[in-house]
Amino acid sequence: MPRRKNQSRYVLLGLLDMRPMSGYDIKKILEFSFSDIWSESYGNIYPTLKAFLKDGLAEEKRVHQEGKPDRIVYSITPKGKKELTAWLKKPYEKRRVRDEFLMKLLFGYSLSREDNARLMESYLTLLRERVIWYRESTEALEKQGITDQKDLLEYLALLQGKMVQEAKIRWCEKSISMLREFGQ
Amino acid sequence: MPRRKNQSRYVLLGLLDMRPMSGYDIKKILEFSFSDIWSESYGNIYPTLKAFLKDGLAEEKRVHQEGKPDRIVYSITPKGKKELTAWLKKPYEKRRVRDEFLMKLLFGYSLSREDNARLMESYLTLLRERVIWYRESTEALEKQGITDQKDLLEYLALLQGKMVQEAKIRWCEKSISMLREFGQ
DNA sequence: AATTTTATATATCAATTTGATACATACCTA
DNA sequence: TAGGTATGTATCAAATTGATATATAAAATT
Known part of the structure; x- marks a missing residue:
């Protein structure tokens, strides 16, 4: 059972550590503020957020809004913060590049x-x-x-x-x- | 049946257009000369080369070597060159970034x-x-x-x-x- | 002399990630 | 009133990675 890497997981944890966010917020902040640094698709964001709940790395809160669809806002848990810190301490590894x-x-x-x-x-x-x-x-x-x-x-x-x-x-x-x- | 993109396909065609190459050559030239521009895994290279044969975009030639394993050298065909040119003419589209x-x-x-x-x-x-x-x-x-x-x-x-x-x-x-x- | 590492080479596949699309609500505008 | 845009969540086939397997031979190390 070889261990595979999952970079998205850590980046999403890092974003949730900045402030609680919905999947839509994550997509937007990446597109607006980090568009030359990191991209992520909804197909990756939503399942990863669900997995955080299952693994106890984040908690969800349904937020009702007037005139807009409900948001599901995720906050990082102490366990999630611990996993994030472990990743931050690991040295930089070069990965795929495509220009x-x-x-x-x-x-x-x-x-x-x-x-x-x-x-x-x-x-x-x-x-x-x-x-x-x-x-x-x-x-x-x-x-x-x-x-x-x-x-x-x-x-x-x-x-x-x-x-x-x-x-x-x-x-x-x-x-x-x-x-x-x-x-x- | 929506049409999906396949960037690897065009980049491999472009490399074969430079000179005939084996899968191993492609991996090495990307690692050595294009390491900050493009990366590609064997898991993508070999199946793509096989697909080229099926689609008539490249031809294979088995080359025997002394003291080294045989190489399978692929050359681009006119049909492959045509597909490459069509891609080259399409405008640049920004894709995933991960730093x-x-x-x-x-x-x-x-x-x-x-x-x-x-x-x-x-x-x-x-x-x-x-x-x-x-x-x-x-x-x-x-x-x-x-x-x-x-x-x-x-x-x-x-x-x-x-x-x-x-x-x-x-x-x-x-x-x-x-x-x-x-x-x- | 025997062993390990490195280089050459092809191949496979589960896990990861993308790109496209579906669905729903509400605002704006032509 | 039809179309476009923004807010939202969700899914999935297709694309891509990262790891590993297999094999031969040269080079380096013990």
Whole structure:
């Protein structure tokens, strides 16, 4: 009976440790705040939350709302917190990586240089949109003031996003001009 | 009967389009040259290659070797090339992202600042090792000379790796000093 | 000289995870 | 009034992983 890993489990525990949440909240916070860090599907979220109940890692509370469907809000238990801490202490392990954009770029040698340059321009547009969000978020936190380590870590995570996006933007700009120069 | 996506299929076709390869070759080239871009498991590679035969997207050739097990080398067919090109022309779609390091960092607010700083130092060590490989690879290509678009695209992919790693290193250095300053 | 580790190679499969969809309520807008 | 969007929970086939099994031979270690 080999033990398999389940990363989703720990990430969901970590989110519940931040504050009690419903499955829908989890999906939304991942899409909005952590969209470049972690993704998770409903097909994974809801069964995992059910499993937390069974294993005593979280508790549920049905919350009635006016004009909206009921929410099932999950809170982490001491047992859940213990399992989360054990995971946090384990060293970082590299896992799967999949960058569709770079793979397509590498395989695109049969296309024209101008086609590739235009492909990169559409990617650059996405990067520029995204970096605005990072700049606004980091600036907001700076102005608001970083009072505890939770704030500091959130700030650092945003900062990485900003710095990586900016590096990719510089790379895109350089690449586009190289593709067009090379065409001459 | 809804149509599902299968990214692996296209990436394996793209690799076979570069040159004929065995399943083992594919695993190795991904681990060595594309380790920050794409990962794929044997459990996915071998069944996909078999499926290519069935669908006429690739052909197999058994190659006997002295002192090593036989290899099964797959080559892309015109039909496979056509399917690959169709994929390459489809616009980039963002898919799953999972950065375990950043998630653990965000959840680590119960640990001490020094614990977090040390966690980042171990990550920084990995980044510094990796960036050396990127610097060597890009310099080697620069010296060798970029003669066709295939070279140029490979160079650009390496350049992104280098620039992103360097941005992460700068971020790590800044973060470590902020964590230690904040501790005062 | 015998043993262990490492590299080459294909293969399988339970567990994990995704992507798509279903269902229900309510608001907005064209 | 029909369509789109947001809030919510739920399911499941298909995609993908992580671990392991099997086999041969070179290289390193005891």
